[in-house]
Amino acid sequence: MAKPKIAFFDFAGCEGDQLQIANLEERLLDILGHVEVVSFREVVTGHSDDYDVAFVEGSITRPEDEIRLKEIRKNAKVLVALGACAAIGGINCLKNFMAENVYREEVYGGSARWFPTYAARPLKSVVKVDAEVPGCPIDPVEFARITKELLQGRAPWIPDFPVCVECKQAGNVCRYEMGKMCLGIITRAGCKAACVTEGAHCWGCRGLVPGANLDAARIVMDRAGSDRKATQDLLRFFLGDTGAAL
Amino acid sequence: MTTYTVYKEQLPGLFEKWSKLYALHVPARLREGFYDLVPWKKDLEIAWDYDVAYNSAKRFVMPPHEALITYDRRTCEAKPVFDAPKQILFGVHPYDVKALNQLDQIMEAGSPDQNYIRRREATVVMVFEPLTVSSSAFWASVGASSVAHGFDLYWTKIGPAAFTVEVGSVRGEELLGMNGPLLASTAGDKEGARRAKARVLAKARKNALRYNWEETPRLLAKCWDSPLWRRYSQMCLACGSCNLVCPTCYCFDIREESDDQLETGVRSREWDGCMLEGFAKVAGNHNFRPKAQDRYRHRYFRKGKYIYDKIGELGCVGCGRCVRACTAGIANPLKVFNELWEETAHEY
Ligand code: SF4
Ligand code: SF4
Ligand code: SF4
Numbered sequence: 160m161a162k163p164k165i166a167f168f169d170f171a172g173c174e175g176d177q178l179q180i181a182n183l184e185e186r187l188l189d190i191l192g193h194v195e196v197v198s199f200r201e202v203v204t205g206h207s208d209d210y211d212v213a214f215v216e217g218s219i220t221r222p223e224d225e226i227r228l229k230e231i232r233k234n235a236k237v238l239v240a241l242g243a244c245a246a247i248g249g250i251n252c253l254k255n256f257m258a259e260n261v262y263r264e265e266v267y268g269g270s271a272r273w274f275p276t277y278a279a280r281p282l283k284s285v286v287k288v289d290a291e292v293p294g295c296p297i298d299p300v301e302f303a304r305i306t307k308e309l310l311q312g313r314a315p316w317i318p319d320f321p322v323c324v325e326c327k328q329a330g331n332v333c334r335y336e337m338g339k340m341c342l343g344i345i346t347r348a349g350c351k352a353a354c355v356t357e358g359a360h361c362w363g364c365r366g367l368v369p370g371a372n373l374d375a376a377r378i379v380m381d382r383a384g385s386d387r388k389a390t391q392d393l394l395r396f397f398l399g400d401t402g403a404a405l
Numbered sequence: 406m407t408t409y410t411v412y413k414e415q416l417p418g419l420f421e422k423w424s425k426l427y428a429l430h431v432p433a434r435l436r437e438g439f440y441d442l443v444p445w446k447k448d449l450e451i452a453w454d455y456d457v458a459y460n461s462a463k464r465f466v467m468p469p470h471e472a473l474i475t476y477d478r479r480t481c482e483a484k485p486v487f488d489a490p491k492q493i494l495f496g497v498h499p500y501d502v503k504a505l506n507q508l509d510q511i512m513e514a515g516s517p518d519q520n521y522i523r524r525r526e527a528t529v530v531m532v533f534e535p536l537t538v539s540s541s542a543f544w545a546s547v548g549a550s551s552v553a554h555g556f557d558l559y560w561t562k563i564g565p566a567a568f569t570v571e572v573g574s575v576r577g578e579e580l581l582g583m584n585g586p587l588l589a590s591t592a593g594d595k596e597g598a599r600r601a602k603a604r605v606l607a608k609a610r611k612n613a614l615r616y617n618w619e620e621t622p623r624l625l626a627k628c629w630d631s632p633l634w635r636r637y638s639q640m641c642l643a644c645g646s647c648n649l650v651c652p653t654c655y656c657f658d659i660r661e662e663s664d665d666q667l668e669t670g671v672r673s674r675e676w677d678g679c680m681l682e683g684f685a686k687v688a689g690n691h692n693f694r695p696k697a698q699d700r701y702r703h704r705y706f707r708k709g710k711y712i713y714d715k716i717g718e719l720g721c722v723g724c725g726r727c728v729r730a731c732t733a734g735i736a737n738p739l740k741v742f743n744e745l746w747e748e749t750a751h752e753y
């Protein structure tokens with residue numbers, strides 16, 4: 160059987176997720192041994208349009224991105240969104256809450272008028288996405304597992320429960336019991352509650368968990384003493400493309 | 406059973422010896438107001454007056470992630486994985502031992518859970534009579550203030566530097582005697598232990614059910630359609646915290662992952678919980694409990710009726726952990742059962 164061909168692409172983002180994958184080092188060689196990589200800027204040179212699986216990083220922020228993404232969708236049998244920017248829009252969506260002239264000046268300075276952009280959005284707003292590797296950055300271990308599941312023809316699995324589950328598994332003291340905020344109550348797990356375990360709190364980088372109870376979450380944050388602005392800022396950080404941020 | 410009197414100054418020597426043979430866990434302060442069992446090390450200050458261990462003892466006998474089998478796709482073979490480290494849990498409160506005893510009954514029933522049983526057998530349990538009571542605990546009113554079995558030693562603090570230690574097993578007695586002959590407790594010491602228990606019970610009874618706990622299954626049987634379930638569950642985040650922190654909740658999910666060569670792999674289990682939206686989802690995406698209300702009610706029925714129907718005890722030992730863990734402030738068996746009791750009081 161011919162090895163499946165895979166390719167990596169990026170839109171607006173930092174390529175941090177591809178870097179995370181490159182960081183798998185020896186494990187990467189083993190996993191990539193089952194496939195043929197036709198395009199991967201972080202690891203190999205060259206490019207081809209003949210591929211089965213496309214891993215796409217970054218958000219869609221310009222009309223011409225749409226054309227390119229639709230082209231990728233047409234070529235690929237399976238399209239995987241890689242990282243928060245691609246999967247949920249992520250921090251790119253912060254600009255969606257700013258005046259257009261302000262952020263364009265900020266990014267492009269005097270030549271802003273040469274670079275038309277529009278509201279940042281995740282891939283799924285433009286094309287059908289078959290699987291997601293969420294997170295900012297992605298967890299390379301999860302990437303490895305999902306890739307293996309795809310290779311075995313299994314449905315790739317990502318947790319459908321909130322970060323709190325993994326946080327409790329880790330035995331952390333809940334931030335709310337310490338009088339602090341945390342978005343773990345509405346965020347999709349899979350990171351092993353990394354930020355809480357490291358002593359911070361969850362920022363929501365893996366996106367909303369399916370069925371997130373946003374009304375309840377707002378009340379929980381209110382009761383914990385977060386003012387409306389602070390709650391909004393926290394919700395907009397990664398979740399700008401969702402109803403949570405409004 | 407024999408009871409010995411042991412003095413505080415004997416402890417460092419015993420801990421030193423035990424820690425060479427077992428992974429030794431003792432209660433310590435994590436931060437202001439938070440305690441947990443942590444690995445013992447020399448000069449660690451024992452939190453004798455801890456109110457509740459942040460994490461329950463279940464993780465020692467049923468860890469959050471546990472490999473069950475390894476398989477090899479080339480040979481079509483599978484091998485069980487048994488990992489059962491020798492460990493001593495020093496200072497576990499009686500209600501948490503009650504929870505372990507309950508897990509024993511559940512795990513041994515039907516097809517015995519070999520992974521659990523091996524871990525439990527490798528675990529030495531040393532109970533400690535609490536000195537303080539967590540503000541959310543109510544163990545004294547659900548029949549969980551004492552245990553008669555399921556431990557190796559039962560420690561009670563009877564003075565600033567003295568303990569009575571009741572022997573629960575040969576293994577426990579041997580461990581206690583490792584540093585030389587023991588002093589049998591006098592009648593006075595035993596009386597001291599009885600008084601210590603009475604003191605903490607008086608504190609623990611402040612939070613109580615308004616009825617005898619054995620009524621709970623009958624109470625619930627009348628309350629399937631109570632408006633309470635919807636009222637509280639509107640706030641539910643389906644986060645499962647109430648399940649995962651519970652010392653008697655034992656549900657798990659099964660996962661499999663191949664190695665990077667796609668040749669061998671591991672099947673493992675990890676903690677799951679009935680409050681999670683996907684818990685009762687089956688093939689074809691059918692969900693037996695799709696609504697928060699269904700799941701919320703189910704958990705109280707598990708705690709107050711289904712477990713009781715199986716083994717004659719409540720599935721709740723009143724540790725109060727879920728009460729603290731629920732960020733939405735709705736997980737509270739004591740409050741829920743008492744409110745249901747009020748709702749139906751006219752029927753009695
Ligand atoms: S710290 Fe955050 S993730 Fe952890 S249990 Fe609390 S709310 Fe959930
Ligand atoms: S804890 Fe939250 S912010 Fe941190 S990695 Fe996990 S999902 Fe992302
Ligand atoms: S239901 Fe709550 S109070 Fe009862 S044993 Fe479980 S965690 Fe403790």
Ligand code: SF4
Pocket residue numbers: 640641642643644645646647648680681730731732733734735736
């Ligand atoms: S801890 Fe509270 S919010 Fe979370 S599942 Fe349990 S009842 Fe719902």
